[in-house]
Amino acid sequence: MLKKATICLFVISLLLGMSFGVYAQDINLTLWHIHTNVGAPQYTIQDAIRRFEADYPNVTIEEVQIINDEYKTKLMIAMGANDEPDIFMSWGGGPLETYINAGKVWDMTDALVEEGLYDNFLPVAMDLGSVDGRVYGVPITNMVAALVFYRTDIFENLNLDIPTTYAELLEVMEVLNSNNITPFALANSNKWTGSMYFMYLVDRIGGPDAFYKAMMRTDGGSFAAEAFIKAGEHLQELVRNNAFPRGFQSMDEDLAQSRNLLYTDRAAMYLMGSWAWGTIKAENEPLLEKLDFFVFPGIDGGLGDPSNLVGTPGDNYFSIAEKSEHKDYAVKFLGYLSDAIAEEMLIANGHIPPFGKDIGSKIDDPMMKSLYQAVSGSDAVQLWYDQSLPPELAQVHLDTTQALFGLEMTPEEAAQTMEQAAKRYHGEN
Amino acid sequence: MKVLDHLPWYRRPGVTIFLFLAPALFFFALYVLAPIPVSFYYSLFRWDGIGERAFIGFQNWKELAQDPIFWRALKNNVTLVVVSLLFQLPMGIALALLLTSRFRWTKLLKTIYVLPYLMSAVAIGMLWRYIYEPTFGLLNMFLEAIGRFSWIQDWLGDPKVVLYSVINAINWQFTPFYMLLFMAALAGIPDELYEAAKIDGASAWNMFWTITLPLLWPTIINAATLSLVGSLKYFDLIHVLSGGGPNHASELMATYMYKRSFQHFRMGYGSTIAVALFTIGFVLSMVFLRTTRRREYEGGGKG
Numbered sequence: 001m002l003k004k005a006t007i008c009l010f011v012i013s014l015l016l017g018m019s020f021g022v023y024a025q026d027i028n029l030t031l032w033h034i035h036t037n038v039g040a041p042q043y044t045i046q047d048a049i050r051r052f053e054a055d056y057p058n059v060t061i062e063e064v065q066i067i068n069d070e071y072k073t074k075l076m077i078a079m080g081a082n083d084e085p086d087i088f089m090s091w092g093g094g095p096l097e098t099y100i101n102a103g104k105v106w107d108m109t110d111a112l113v114e115e116g117l118y119d120n121f122l123p124v125a126m127d128l129g130s131v132d133g134r135v136y137g138v139p140i141t142n143m144v145a146a147l148v149f150y151r152t153d154i155f156e157n158l159n160l161d162i163p164t165t166y167a168e169l170l171e172v173m174e175v176l177n178s179n180n181i182t183p184f185a186l187a188n189s190n191k192w193t194g195s196m197y198f199m200y201l202v203d204r205i206g207g208p209d210a211f212y213k214a215m216m217r218t219d220g221g222s223f224a225a226e227a228f229i230k231a232g233e234h235l236q237e238l239v240r241n242n243a244f245p246r247g248f249q250s251m252d253e254d255l256a257q258s259r260n261l262l263y264t265d266r267a268a269m270y271l272m273g274s275w276a277w278g279t280i281k282a283e284n285e286p287l288l289e290k291l292d293f294f295v296f297p298g299i300d301g302g303l304g305d306p307s308n309l310v311g312t313p314g315d316n317y318f319s320i321a322e323k324s325e326h327k328d329y330a331v332k333f334l335g336y337l338s339d340a341i342a343e344e345m346l347i348a349n350g351h352i353p354p355f356g357k358d359i360g361s362k363i364d365d366p367m368m369k370s371l372y373q374a375v376s377g378s379d380a381v382q383l384w385y386d387q388s389l390p391p392e393l394a395q396v397h398l399d400t401t402q403a404l405f406g407l408e409m410t411p412e413e414a415a416q417t418m419e420q421a422a423k424r425y426h427g428e429n
Numbered sequence: 430m431k432v433l434d435h436l437p438w439y440r441r442p443g444v445t446i447f448l449f450l451a452p453a454l455f456f457f458a459l460y461v462l463a464p465i466p467v468s469f470y471y472s473l474f475r476w477d478g479i480g481e482r483a484f485i486g487f488q489n490w491k492e493l494a495q496d497p498i499f500w501r502a503l504k505n506n507v508t509l510v511v512v513s514l515l516f517q518l519p520m521g522i523a524l525a526l527l528l529t530s531r532f533r534w535t536k537l538l539k540t541i542y543v544l545p546y547l548m549s550a551v552a553i554g555m556l557w558r559y560i561y562e563p564t565f566g567l568l569n570m571f572l573e574a575i576g577r578f579s580w581i582q583d584w585l586g587d588p589k590v591v592l593y594s595v596i597n598a599i600n601w602q603f604t605p606f607y608m609l610l611f612m613a614a615l616a617g618i619p620d621e622l623y624e625a626a627k628i629d630g631a632s633a634w635n636m637f638w639t640i641t642l643p644l645l646w647p648t649i650i651n652a653a654t655l656s657l658v659g660s661l662k663y664f665d666l667i668h669v670l671s672g673g674g675p676n677h678a679s680e681l682m683a684t685y686m687y688k689r690s691f692q693h694f695r696m697g698y699g700s701t702i703a704v705a706l707f708t709i710g711f712v713l714s715m716v717f718l719r720t721t722r723r724r725e726y727e728g729g730g731k732g
Binding site for chain 2: 072073076077079080098099101102104188189245246247248249250251252255257260261266391392395396399402403405406408409
């Protein structure tokens with residue numbers, strides 16, 4: 001119903017917009033993004049719209065916010081119906097490539113160079129929005145790594161040290177559990193939340209190569225390889241040792257059900273993208289004093305360097321639709337989204353902009369400085385699996401991982417299911 | 430008929446009827462009938478919704494036959510049908526009887542009882558999500574407050590429990606609908622029948638079994654058909670409440686179709702599920718209507 005209503009509203013506003021367009025020669029650009037919650041990206045986007053509309057009074061930007069988990073679906077349907085918005089965000093990588101292959105996304109390389117925007121974006125972040133050196137999406141919101149946020153006061157009270165190995169992590173969990181504190185605040189109905197644990201375990205056990213080979217289907221890489229099976233075993237060991245709260249499989253990250261446990265002293269740790277720092281700042285600023293982070297612990301005998309990170313160098317990538325009639329204005333707007341004011345605003349609200357010069361020196365907050373150092377200093381940053389893989393396989397990864405969390409699949413079964421899906425997708429059967 | 434022969438062709442009864450029906454028929458054909466063969470056609474392809482379509486014959490159908498998740502979803506659908514029939518209908522009749530009897534507050538109660546049916550599925554979904562919330566939820570906090578710790582459940586996260594949690598919310602949503610239906614039917618039963626029965630010395634229990642229930646029977650059949658079809662293609666509350674999860678424990682055919690089509694972007698396979706869902710629903714409701722209609726006539730003959 002809600003969806004129908006939003007579609008109706010959308011169509012009506014589109015029609016209205018079109019009719020106004022005819023009468024007043026006004027230009028209307030639609031913009032879709034996922035920032036339904038308050039926080040740095042929402043502030044920055046809305047501020048950029050205000051500034052842009054003030055400078056170009058004949059242009060109206062219609063901002064449509066769509067909740068995260070529904071966003072990909074809505075965008076894909078809109079594209080299937082040739083009704084995509086002028087400007088839309090994605091997370092780069094595999095899904096963006098699907099849109100590009102279908103001829104839906106505009107190659108904005110030349111326009112970016114012309115507008116003098118090209119060099120403003122961090123090259124390392126640019127890759128994910130580019131194919132063969134041509135840019136289809138620019139990184140806008142954040143340099144992100146998944147980190148373990150933890151309550152310093154709880155750790156101090158219980159005399160706990162930051163775990164640097166998996167074995168130490170199990171010990172920390174035991175102490176927390178015996179004090180009736182849930183080790184990790186996790187809401188896993190969204191699936192990508194739990195996926196972070198799996199990705200780190202695979203990296204720590206098999207190194208970055210394990211996933212890369214399996215995804216690229218090279219060097220005998222396989223999703224049924226030992227690293228994936230062992231990661232599944234470790235994951236289930238965490239579940240069996242009560243690492244996660246009661247009911248975590250049905251809890252919703254978008255409803256802050258995970259963070260609520262952190263806020264009410266019921267949970268001590270929270271593995272989440274570094275955007276969480278900005279989210280917590282917006283939701284519960286006093287808590288920041290009792291919050292710090294560490295990098296996911298290593299595993300003895302594992303191939304992965306314990307400083308490797310999982311994350312994304314740009315988070316949200318903004319693209320322009322091939323069929324948009326006002327690409328010139330759309331590109332100019334992307335300039336507003338990535339100018340010095342946007343940069344300042346993102347930093348002030350706890351995000352690290354993937355554009356601008358000399359970002360490190362512009363960050364004053366000590367916690368953000370260390371976030372920045374962790375993100376920019378790591379040798380290997382593994383992009384989220386569900387953004388690297390084509391959408392169909394991404395979903396299988398998310399589903400099998402959730403099943404692992406629920407102890408409803410053995411690690412072998414989960415790994416085989418994923419490998420079978422990959423074989424079918426690549427036509428290897 | 431002679432007179433009619435003199436009319437121009439467009440004013441003959443058959444043609445007139447057709448012309449009046451034509452606009453509705455057109456939209457019915459366009460939005461209800463046409464998608465069925467079209468979906469079947471798409472089920473023969475591998476397609477992500479925006480890219481190229483690749484013809485793969487009956488591969489999707491072969492996959493469907495061996496897809497344990499689909500069979501699990503079908504089983505869940507059957508459970509939903511059975512529970513809906515056994516709970517919502519009797520409960521609807523009971524509430525209707527209660528509210529048509531003459532006791533105070535019935536108007537107020539009527540309004541309260543109808544409320545769930547007036548709310549949108551998304552609102553109901555969010556409401557029950559908060560009720561079932563494992564730590565801060567109303568239900569678990571209540572159980573904690575009264576000390577029934579062993580009753581505390583992971584209502585939406587435990588695969589053994591989730592289907593029943595969701596069905597409970599569905600019952601809550603739809604019972605008022607059947608209540609309204611039966612209230613209308615009860616209002617149509619003439620008072621004289623009850624008066625005559627009273628004079629003959631019948632008890633309230635007897636009157637219910639010999640007057641009320643037989644006269645409600647056609648309405649019960651209609652309600653059961655609605656419930657059957659509705660349960661087979663049910664989608665919205667499950668989508669909001671549990672999303673069919675965790676790990677497909679509360680998956681229905683419709684939510685599974687949605688997932689395959691719009692989350693995995695396998696439009697071909699999604700269409701396959703859609704056609705299967707349609708066929709199963711069509712066959713079951715036909716069988717149901719056939720068997721119950723015969724009984725309806727028999728009942729009529731006896732009376």
